[in-house]
Structures are given as structure tokens and as C-alpha cells.
Amino acid sequence: MSREYILVINPGSTSTKVAIFKGYNNMVQKNLNHLSTELERFSKIAEQFSYRKKMILEWMEEEGFSIKELKAVVGRGGLLKPMPSGTYIVTDPMIHDLKIGVQGEHASNLGGIIAKSIADEANVKSFIVDPVAVDEFHEVARISGLPDIKRRSLLHALNIKAVAYRVAKEKNCHVNDLNMVIAHLGGGISIVPIQKGKMIDANNANEMGPFSPERSGSVPVGDLVKMCFSGNYTLGEIKKKITGKGGLVAYLGTNDAREVEKMIDDGDEKAKLVYEAMGYQIAKEIGAMATVLKGEVDAIVLTGGMAYSKRLTEFIKNRIGFIAQVIIHPGEDEMTALNEGVHRVLSGEEKVKIYEQEVK
Numbered sequence: 001m002s003r004e005y006i007l008v009i010n011p012g013s014t015s016t017k018v019a020i021f022k023g024y025n026n027m028v029q030k031n032l033n034h035l036s037t038e039l040e041r042f043s044k045i046a047e048q049f050s051y052r053k054k055m056i057l058e059w060m061e062e063e064g065f066s067i068k069e070l071k072a073v074v075g076r077g078g079l080l081k082p083m084p085s086g087t088y089i090v091t092d093p094m095i096h097d098l099k100i101g102v103q104g105e106h107a108s109n110l111g112g113i114i115a116k117s118i119a120d121e122a123n124v125k126s127f128i129v130d131p132v133a134v135d136e137f138h139e140v141a142r143i144s145g146l147p148d149i150k151r152r153s154l155l156h157a158l159n160i161k162a163v164a165y166r167v168a169k170e171k172n173c174h175v176n177d178l179n180m181v182i183a184h185l186g187g188g189i190s191i192v193p194i195q196k197g198k199m200i201d202a203n204n205a206n207e208m209g210p211f212s213p214e215r216s217g218s219v220p221v222g223d224l225v226k227m228c229f230s231g232n233y234t235l236g237e238i239k240k241k242i243t244g245k246g247g248l249v250a251y252l253g254t255n256d257a258r259e260v261e262k263m264i265d266d267g268d269e270k271a272k273l274v275y276e277a278m279g280y281q282i283a284k285e286i287g288a289m290a291t292v293l294k295g296e297v298d299a300i301v302l303t304g305g306m307a308y309s310k311r312l313t314e315f316i317k318n319r320i321g322f323i324a325q326v327i328i329h330p331g332e333d334e335m336t337a338l339n340e341g342v343h344r345v346l347s348g349e350e351k352v353k354i355y356e357q358e359v360k
């Protein structure tokens with residue numbers, strides 16, 4: 001049996017996306033959905049390992065693929081220690097940090113754990129590519145204003161890096177030859193200045209920057225502190241207000257930008273104001289990140305699900321078009337990005353990284 005397939009595993013909070021690639025061709029892909037009642041049984045993300053792995057193996061069998069045909073397995077990497085961008089081979093120290101959630105709990109922590117387990121059975125290598133913990137910050141970007149609180153690099157690194165590579169290809173140059181601001185406009189929003197291939201700052205989609213479909217972004221800090229000490233909320237409830245139930249959800253009761261646009265079309269003035277406020281905050285953050293690059297910006301790229309919206313992208317373009325060319329790369333294709341990351345190291349285009357050698 002020849003080994004020609006790459007299994008790609010991308011665990012999210014409510015589903016595990018799986019795909020099998022042959023070369024650059026996506027042969028088959030599926031969202032394995034997890035009912036909240038199923039996931040409630042587990043108190044920690046790492047405990048979902050056997051449950052999700054079993055579903056993946058059953059799916060492979062249904063699709064007629066054997067693990068003996070795998071050439072490699074790649075998973076989305078999680079909240080590891082701050083690390084340089086790249087494709088990493090999954091090692092035991094990495095598995096340890098994914099299991100304990102060294103920077104926190106995130107469904108993507110399971111990506112490397114499941115990838116290694118299946119790869120070990122198949123006797124092949126496993127990888128992760130550009131996890132959310134990729135950290136290429138300039139030192140100056142780490143300073144927050146309070147010595148005991150650091151600005152941290154947590155961002156949609158996988159899609160942003162993949163888009164940066166694609167734009168460079170389209171422009172017929174190397175990613176290291178370009179300065180860009182890339183705005184990932186998804187359920188969360190990451191706005192990132194890229195200087196010669198490095199993501200040197202970011203808003204941290206969970207804590208700062210523009211509000212998004214379901215996250216609050218930066219809010220007036222004094223009022224937030226008062227809310228925390230009001231006695232009306234638990235820590236969990238406050239966290240949920242910031243990520244999950246903030247942004248469009250808090251104002252309009254939906255995290256679906258398409259629904260909001262429908263509300264606007266039906267004449268809802270509040271929906272219009274809130275949606276424009278989101279566009280306004282996105283544009284303002286892009287402007288701020290352009291200053292990080294001292295205005296030397298070759299392109300501004302809008303990506304993620306909301307980049308499909310002509311209304312939103314036009315609104316943003318009107319405010320930032322004076323800075324640089326605006327390119328739209330709607331949606332995200334993390335499965336392709338994971339597969340491409342493996343190909344870059346298998347072909348020798350890029351050197352594979354080893355986690356324990358790269359992190360402090």
C-alpha cells in the first residue's frame with residue numbers, strides 16, 4: 001500500500017474539521033459535529049481526546065481510507081508557549097504543554113495530541129502549523145502600561161500567514177519582501193502588521209481591538225473594573241461577556257453578520273449603527289497598525305468570513321484606502337493552510353521546527 005495521503009485535523013469548539021489531501025488536492029473533507037450535551041461530559045478539553053479521535057478514525061473508515069496509506073498527519077496547534085511561526089513536528093514536550101494548556105484551554109490544543117496519536121499508529125510523522133500562540137512581536141509591542149500585565153501575541157496566525165503567502169505569490173515576490181496589514185474578520189478579529197514576513201504586533205482577538213461578531217474587543221477599562229467588582233457577575237460570566245457573548249451578539253442577539261445585514265436592509269437603525277461601529281473600529285485598528293509599519297504598507301488585506309460582505313469591506317475601504325491598496329481574500333481555508341505547511345517542510349522549502357528548541 002503506498003503512502004500518499006495527508007490527514008488534516010482541525011478541532012474547533014463545536015466540531016472537528018477533518019480532510020484528506022493528496023498532494024495539494026483536497027480529496028474529502030467533513031465537519032464532525034459535537035453536540036454540546038456530548039462535550040459537557042468532559043471537564044477539560046484534553047479529556048475529549050479519545051472521543052474525537054474515535055470519530056476521526058470512524059470517518060476515515062467510512063470514506064475508505066486506511067491509516068496505512070497516510071504519509072503524515074497534521075493538526076491545528078493550540079495555546080502553546082509563545083513560539084516562532086512555522087511547521088513543527090509534534091514531540092512529547094509539546095504534547096505535555098498541549099495537555100496542560102500551558103497558555104489556556106482551546107479546542108485546537110487537541111489538534112497536535114490527536115495528530116501524534118494517529119501518526120504513531122501509522123508509523124509516520126505528525127505536525128502542527130502556525131498555532132494561535134505564534135509570537136513574532138517586537139519587544140515594544142509587549143508593553144501594556146502596567147508592568148504586571150503583558151500584551152500577548154494570540155491571533156489567527158494560521159489563516160493570516162497563509163494569506164500572506166498567497167498575496168506574495170500573486171504579486172510574484174517573496175513574503176519577506178512585503179509589508180502588509182492583514183485583518184482577519186471572523187467570529188473573532190485579528191489585525192496584524194506584517195513586516196518582511198513577521199507578525200510584529202496584533203490586537204489579541206480575545207481581549208483587545210475592535211469588537212467582533214461575538215467578542216467585546218477593547219472596552220473602557222474603568223467601567224469594566226466596576227462591573228467585575230459589582231457583585232453581579234461571576235468570573236465565568238464576565239469572561240463570557242468578553243468572548244462569546246460580546247460584540248454583535250450583545251447588541252443585536254446574533255453572531256451572524258449576514259443576519260445583521262438583513263436587519264439593516266429591513267430598516268433597523270440600531271443594527272446599522274452597531275454594524276457601522278464595528279467597521280469603524282476595524283478601520284481605526286488597521287490605521288493604528290499602519291503606523292507600526294511607519295506607513296510603509298504595500299497592501300492591506302481583508303480576510304475571514306466577514307470579508308465576503310461587500311457592505312462591510314466597502315465601508316472599511318472608504319476609511320483606509322488612502323493608506324495602501326486593499327485586497328480582499330474572503331473566508332479562511334485553514335485545512336489547505338495546514339496541508340500547505342506540511343508540504344513546505346516535506347519539499348524542503350522550509351526547515352521543520354522543534355518546539356522545545358524554539359521556546360523559552
Ligand SMILES: Nc1ncnc2c1ncn2[C@@H]1O[C@H](COP(=O)(O)OP(=O)(O)OP(=O)(O)O)[C@@H](O)[C@H]1O
Pocket residue numbers: 156185186187188189213255256257258259304305306307308309310331332
Ligand atoms: N457572505 C457573508 N457576508 C457577511 N458576513 C458573512 C458572510 N459569510 C460569513 N459571514 C460572517 O463571518 C462570520 C464568521 O467568520 P468565520 O467563519 O471566519 O469565523 P469562525 O471561523 O467562526 O471564527 P474565527 O474566524 O474567529 O476562528 C460570521 O459573523 C458570519 O456571519
Ligand SMILES: CCCC(=O)O
Pocket residue numbers: 132154155156188190204205206
Ligand atoms: C486567539 C485568537 C484565535 C482564535 O480566536 O481562535
